[in-house]
Amino acid sequence: MSDEEITLTAGDAEATVRVANGGRVGGVRVGGVELLRQGERFGCFPMVPWCGRIRDGRFRDGATTHQMPLNAPPHAIHGTARDGAWTLARHTGDEAVLTYDLGQPWPYSGRVTQVFALAPDALTLTMAVETYASSFPAQIGWHPWFNREIGGASVEIGFAAQWQEERGDDHLPTGRRIDPKPGPWDDCFGMPDGVDVTLTWPGQLEVRVTSPEQWVVVYDEQDAAVCVEPQTGPPNGLNTAPRLVTPLEPLEATTTWRWRRL
Template identity: 80%
Template sequence: MSNEDITLTAGDAEATVQPGNGGRIGGLRVGGLELLRKGERFGCFPMVPWCGRIREGRFRDGATVHQMPLNSPPHAIHGTARDGAWHTARVSADEAVITYDLVDPWPYRGRVTQVVALTEDSLTLTMSVETYESSFPAQIGWHPWFHRNLGGPGAQDVRLDFTPAWQEERGDDHLPTGHRVDPKPGPWDDCFGMPDGVDVTLTWPGQLELRVTSPEKWVVVYDEQEAAVCVEPQTGPPDGLNTHPHLVTPLEPLEATTTWSWRRA
């Protein structure tokens, strides 16, 4: 099948899936409100096979050190799959399955599968990384750009509510130092630990409440830009290929899921 844009609908919810643009969700409309910042680099993109920054673009697998391109100098950021074209495996009115084969500069062969499932009041994203050859470390995450303000008469900026158990102390290089500290007030470009699972509520007063949940224990919150706020569930912290590696093996894929559920005001 082609990698043209896919439109999913359920009730008054509509999601646009863009296999040809990094497998991202290009838009999410609920009752006529567009929740995601539009644009080639925005929407909600998959972070795979790693999340956030890798220190100086280098990660170790056993005795071998691999160097990734420094696309956010001095680091490598957000994986490689967002830069490639994904392929459409299956589509129905409210669900799409898309795949991406890992290629250079990632040094291992593997396949990423993402399932996008829409209902009238939720969007669920599920991703897996599998290999039939060499085992390798990997991470999975999602990077949505939610509009700070949904527009309209008297519209107010979004409010973020969550109660993390800790915050990863951030060094001058924007990477976790390895120390956990008590959560600090924003603005943030920070990773938080939620050992019972990610649970973050975004409220646009008088318009919509959206809850981002995931069984994963890590979430990066980025709200330093005026236009949007990002709530990013992921399987490990930034630089996790080095500090919290998940090994993908022929017998054990890496799998993750997140659900966004909403209620209209």
């Protein structure tokens, strides 16, 4: 079943889930209007078991240092699950559940579960990482590519962050928190009360991206798309702010995109 592409429908909303292509959302259409940039690398992919870049592809777990492939030299980026084929566990007309078993080059065994739930005015994505063996650090996040233009209108990005992670020349946080700066951005922001970012295509659509998580990367340096990436920690977080997955406590996160016509 891993080669299937699933289509979910709710009202006049439609979402495709590409099971074999990294367990990603291939597209979201509202009244026939596509929200996401199309292409094998785009849509919205899961970032797991880490988000963004790991400095030099290396992270420590206790006294052990692990080396990940440098797929964004000199760093490793966006986890491993986006490059694999997932397994379809079940689906209905408006919901799908996918699983992915972690393995090499990730040094720990574990299972990732994604739930995609579509409503007429929203898409909710939920992800969990669990293990029945060794505990390990991990992160969860989503990397959507929203079309910059819809119906001839260019997107406006609105949010109020408490801080911005200062970005070094290597595109990784320096460890200093600074006041948020105007874009363009390829930056991580802190929102202690939860991620809340609004994308507005004037006269067309508004999409509000929310999550209980406290971190979001905003990327708008490309002409074709902008990215709003809720995640459970900052880039390089396996080293600086690790979240531990244990046999008793999985790592779980969720995000919702809610839309309305303007």
